[in-house]
Amino acid sequence: MKARDLAVLIGVILIIVMLVVPLPGWLLSILILCNITLALMVILVTMNMQEALQFSIFPSLLLVLTLFRLALNVSTTRSILSNGEAGGVVETFGTFVIGGNPLVGFVVFIILIIIQFMVITKGSERVSEVAARFTLDAMPGKQMSIDADLNAGLISEQQAKERREKVGNEADFYGAMDGASKFVKGDAIAGIIIVIINIIFGLIIGMTQMGMSFQEAIDTFMRLTVGDGLVSQVPALLISTATGIMVTRVAATGGNLSADVIDQLFQYPKMLFIAAGTIFLLGLTPINFFLTTSIAGVLAFAGYILLQRSKVVEEPDEELEEEVESSAMKSPENVISLLNMDPIEFEFGYALIPLVDADQGGDLLDRVIMIRRQLAIELGIVIPVVRIRDNIQLNPNEYRLKIKGNEVAAGELLLDHYLAITPGGEDDFIEGIDTKEPAFGLPAKWITEEVKDEAELSGYTVVDPPSVVSTHLTETIKQQADELLGRQETKQLIDHLQESYPILVEEVTPDPLSVGEIQKVLAKLLKEGLSIRNLPVIFETLADFSKMTNDTDLLAEYVRQSLSAQITKQYANNEHALSVVTVSGKVEKTIAEGIQQTEHGNYLSLDPEVQQSILKSISEETEKLAIREENAVLLCSPAVRMYIRQLIERFLPNVAVLSYNELEPDVQVQSVGVVNIE
Structure with a gap:
């Protein structure tokens, strides 16, 4: 354990010892000066911090210092009542304040206690309570604001994480300050009670046990009580003030308390002239004319200096801004920043602004957050932040989605209508504006709320x-x-997997497979609608087969076979049955003969007429599954699966192509058609 850690632990233990063990006067004097020093350091730190979290240990420190001060009170009280003395510091404080008149000194001391208890301590307690309540109430809104900035692309994931942690720490801090302020209040009450005990029992002990007269007892114990009260109440007053500064400190504007006070109090120099005139007019009354005129002159001079300084500062600033803007436009960095492209952009016309504006009830930002979470679970990748912006070049009700700068989807919305997707059939009697459902292309109508039910x-x-x-x-x-899914995103997935499976990752990358080759395998799986969330199984397969081949197409086929349970669950129904269209042996043989092997990989080369015949047969047979409202699945042998997929990818992208090795043995396969060549 470090020395500084031991110092704090030993200090807390010594505080407990002080409560039960009598201490000599010289040691009490040292500890009293240490108490005053610590209180002074605390208030100086609170005045120089820029935000409350920079002194987050304050609530715990407040408790320790309060315990230390109370332990000192107990020790000095024991010494006063037992020996009639409590060290030179206590006696010096008492003699200085009393000044030969115990009654006046005691009244001054009582006023000091009232100021601390009724003004500073009570105010700090109330502000702490309100700050804690409002901080906790504001947490959901702050969290939503962070999520909105993240989805809008204004901040990164790391910045969002840091801001969320800061919001949580602020709530914890102000909650702790609400409780810690109760210690300050209790300390003030305890100080008053200890003063009363010292005076009453001091008089009794002085006159009965020490043989003092009433006047001697009053003089001795009043002086010691006031001195003891001062050496404890002065640090308590500093700590109470520090508590008040801590809980009333608004978010920093870049400076400490002193800088903020000077900057904000004197930010309007003309107001100093008004203040100077008011003080000068007071000098026309019986108040001292020379004094008021001097103060008014100082205020007017300060106002003149500040006014001249503000003019000098403003002029260069304007010129500097023009120079900065001009140089920024000419700098190559400014042009380079224009090359940055957002992975996903969602643009919309001005009539769709209520979709995004939370003040108008829009929740699209929250929905985008849920979409990213949903796709992370379903696909196993982290979707980049969606940049959402309005675009006046679009039609008012139009929106479009861009992936890496290319438009991939578009549509129109009528915010004051509902989209009614037709159930099929010819009895289409609901009135509305004919359209198509944008996600799946189903026939639909925009209807008003009156015909919704x-x-x-x-x-x-x-x-x-x-x-x-x-x-x-x-x-x-x-x-x-x-x-x-690019190389950067793939590297992030690999790093995440390495935290749990370091040996597995080391066996796959960087040798024998590079990040780019792994990215190609994962992209092939995603392109056919397979989730890559089960990365351990994928990497186990790559570790087994990458030693035999680096062909990413073949590796993807091996991975698909390892994911047979996942694929079966994805396409089979609840009864573990699967309706498919099978590929005839003749077609498979034709495709196998059309495979051309080159040094750059294998590809399929078929006669155009044969190719069209196969595509026509597949289209006709898979339509049978569509009529039965089942997934369009084509089943073939593993040797030709990826080539059939290449063949139909452009023309029938929604038809899934599976091999026999990609299905679980216990799945019930029902063939509803066979692909043949005419």
């Missing part, structure tokens, strides 16, 4: 505009997940 009773799925756009965002980002 009727539409729901008729079987329509009625959705509010915020839900429409959030669903569109979710589905689009899912489809573009592979574009969002």
Whole structure:
């Protein structure tokens, strides 16, 4: 344990010892001076801090100093009542204040106690209580503000984490200060009681046990009591003042208390002239004319100096701002910053501003937070921050989504309407504006609130505009997940995995696979709608097969087979059954013969007529599954799976291609069609 840690522990133990062990007068004097020094240091620190959290130990320190002061009170009281003395410091303080008149000295001392107890201590306690309550009430709003800045791209994840910690620390600090202020109040009350005890019992002991006269007892014990009270109340007054400064300190503007007082009190020099004139007019009354004129002259001179200084400062500032702006426009760094591109951008017309504005009930920012969390769970990647901004170049009700600068989705919303998705059939009698649901392209209508209930009773799925756009965002980002996973994002996933599986990561990267090769494997999985959240299984597979091949296409196929349980659960129904369209042996043989091997990898080369025939057969057969409202799944052998996927990727992107090795043995596969060549 460090020496400074031991010093604090030993100090607390000695405080406890002081409560029960008598101390000599010279040691009491040293401890009393230490108490005054500590109190002076505390108030100086509170005046020089810029924000409350810079002195976060203050509540605990307040408790320790209060205990130390009370222990000193007990020791000095014991010494006064036992020996009729309590060290030179106490006697000197008492003699100085009393000044030959015990009654006047005692009255001054009582006034000092009243000031501390009724004004400073009581005010600090009330401010602490209010500050704690308002800080706790403001926590949710501050957290939402941080999340909004994070989603808007104004701050990074690390900055958001630091600000959240600061908000939590502020709430803890002001809550602790609310409780700590009660110690200050109790200390003041204890000081009053100890003074009364010293006087009453001092007189009794002095006259009965020490043989003093009443006048001698009054002189001795009044002097010692006042001295003892002062040496304890002066530090208590400093600590109470420090407590008041701490809880009344507003968020810092870049300086300490002294700098803020000077800057803000004298920020209007013309007000000093008004004050000077008022003081001068007071000199026309019986008040001392020379005194009031002198003070008025000092105020007027100070106002003139400050006014001239403010003029000198303002002029260069304006010129400096123009120079800075001009040089900033010419600097190459200013042009380079324009090259930065947000990974995800959501732009909207001015009529959709209520979607984002919390004051108008908009909750899109909160929905985006939930989308990022949902996709992190479903896909296993951290979606970058979505930059949300309005764009006057768009139509008022239009919005669009960009991925790495390219528009990938767009749509229109009517905020005063609801989107009613038709249930199918020809009895489409609900009045509304015909449109299409943007996420899945289903036929729909924009309807007013008056016909909302009727539409729901008729079987329509009625959705509010915020839900429409959030669903569109979710589905689009899912489809573009592979574009969002770059090498930097892959490195973050690897680093996160390494915290729990360091040996596994070391076996895979940087040798035999680089970060780029791992990124290609993960991107291939995401492109086909597979989650990469189960990174340990993925890396186990890469560790096994990367020693045999570095072909990312083959490695992705091996990984898919390792994720058979995940794939089966994703496509099979609740009864663990799966309806599929199988690929005939003839088609598989044709595709296998069309595989061309090159030094840059393998690719599929088919006659255009054969290719069109296969695509037509797949399209016709998968439509049967669509009619049955089941997932369009194509089942084939592992050897040709990735080539069939390459074949249909552009024309039938929503058809899942699975191999037999990617399904669990106990799944019930039902073939509803076979792909053949005409």
